[in-house]
Amino acid sequence: MRDNNEMPGHLARRFQQIAVAVFLAEVDEAGFDLTPVQYAALSAVRTNPGIDQVTLAGLIAYDRTTITGVVDRLVHKGLLVRHASSRDRRARELQITEAGKRTLRGITPAVEAAQRLMLRGLTEKEGAELMRLLRKATAAGNALSRAPLRDAELR
Numbered sequence: 001m002r003d004n005n006e007m008p009g010h011l012a013r014r015f016q017q018i019a020v021a022v023f024l025a026e027v028d029e030a031g032f033d034l035t036p037v038q039y040a041a042l043s044a045v046r047t048n049p050g051i052d053q054v055t056l057a058g059l060i061a062y063d064r065t066t067i068t069g070v071v072d073r074l075v076h077k078g079l080l081v082r083h084a085s086s087r088d089r090r091a092r093e094l095q096i097t098e099a100g101k102r103t104l105r106g107i108t109p110a111v112e113a114a115q116r117l118m119l120r121g122l123t124e125k126e127g128a129e130l131m132r133l134l135r136k137a138t139a140a141g142n143a144l145s146r147a148p149l150r151d152a153e154l155r
Contacts (some may be wrong), residue, residue: 020036040062041070042080045094049094052091052094058149058150079096081095
């Protein structure tokens, strides 16, 4: 049996633990209360106003059954609002609020600092190579995920 540190899944899980811890620490220090998934959802709604929750889940590669809780928390915080869809009465369209826009503007420096901190110990060139390889590996394995990344056009 191989050592855990020789297994990509183990290292990916460890890096995810580190990434979440760094993100939460930087965001908290900046005075914000958002998780990485909440940040991704809020950012995706800003870029795609009027999307529904299922589309949002696909855009951020998040499980469709649990995206409701993420959206509920963002609505409760006053960062998103839901409106009945004009195209589908069963669907709810999402819009970012002014408070949500202010939060994204204010949190951006902390999120950027967290991204840099996650790559500490790597040269700029190594960081770029890691990012290239992560994009390549996740694209190749996307269809294997329980929550694959989907394009907004696939509504």
